[in-house]
């Protein structure tokens with residue numbers, strides 16, 4: 001369906017954070033609520049929010065009676081582009097093996113890199129779209145997608161072309177990340193591989209992705225290697241992200257937070273001082289409760305530390321072959337149920353702050369003239385969302401003024 005004039009009529013609530021800047025978690029408890037109102041969309045923008053929009057010359061009317069309207073959810077951290085699955089590792093972990101043990105025995109990231117290197121772009125695209133569809137049906141309008149399951153440069157290029165194929169469907173906005181340092185392939189030391197990626201991969205991939213990212217952690221890359229890679233990426237005009245303090249605190253942030261990271265992600269083992277330094281440097285912290293839920297439920301990213309540090313926080317899924325749940329409503333549920341987030345904090349973290357974490361200032365809110373990325377959720381109040389987790393609540397999804405989900409049905413060819 002084309003982007004025309006759309007009227008979303010008679011919503012019980014239209015709920016949105018305000019402004020275009022990331023807000024720290026202490027201030028993220030306020031959202032704007034307009035009751036019994038309608039939204040008019042034209043030319044892919046919100047033209048107005050008005051109680052009197054009873055009838056117009058709209059091309060399409062979306063009935064929001066008994067529903068709430070929210071900004072489309074933004075998932076700022078995914079490893080959704082990959083081939084194959086690793087459900088056997090899920091069961092091995094349940095029987096006591098750790099994520100790191102499995103990686104050392106040739107499983108984990110290396111295994112997915114083998115599958116992904118062997119598969120063709122079309123095959124990866126088809127498997128990736130299963131996850132993208134699930135995301136969208138659960139209210140996502142913007143996805144970050146990382147490369148990083150590659151044994152060679154060709155596979156990195158192939159992964160980024162899959163991200164382009166997803167973008168060109170028009171069913172979701174895509175932010176692309178070159179995860180240049182994710183694992184050390186056999187036959188290299190981490191130092192050698194870092195140099196290879198900087199000299200051979202980066203010149204190509206800096207033209208194909210907006211962000212550079214590195215897994216800086218025990219068993220992956222050191223803070224020094226990460227610094228070299230991120231500096232080189234920055235000098236090629238890329239924006240920066242880091243996986244930090246997921247497995248262990250190895251001082252990643254001490255070395256990297258001064259670089260002007262757009263986001264630092266995971267942050268399970270970071271200290272409040274390290275998080276404060278991130279806040280001072282204008283970064284967003286991306287927290288990934290689904291990862292904790294799969295790998296170690298005792299280590300949830302609790303809100304308290306982020307509030308003490310005054311850090312703006314975004315929520316993401318980290319959907320990957322290790323933690324396969326392409327569903328931001330699940331992340332919101334976990335944040336509220338286990339991480340001490342209020343519903344308003346979880347909502348701001350999934351919309352406004354997540355937009356900043358993917359470099360898309362101006363998305364993640366509903367306001368006059370904002371991008372028309374929004375969702376219609378079957379609930380009388382947005383406060384029902386975590387409470388009703390697991391039921392199909394997302395009735396309609398509009399991306400850039402085009403309906404991509406209509407009455408619970410995905411419109412597969414929105415353009």
Ligand code: NIG
Nearest residue numbers: 108109215243318320321322
């Ligand atoms: O964010 N930490 C590194 N990478 C992913 C997991 C990727 C995988 O296991 O395939 C993460 O958790």
Ligand code: FE
Nearest residue numbers: 077079243318
């Ligand atoms: Fe990750």
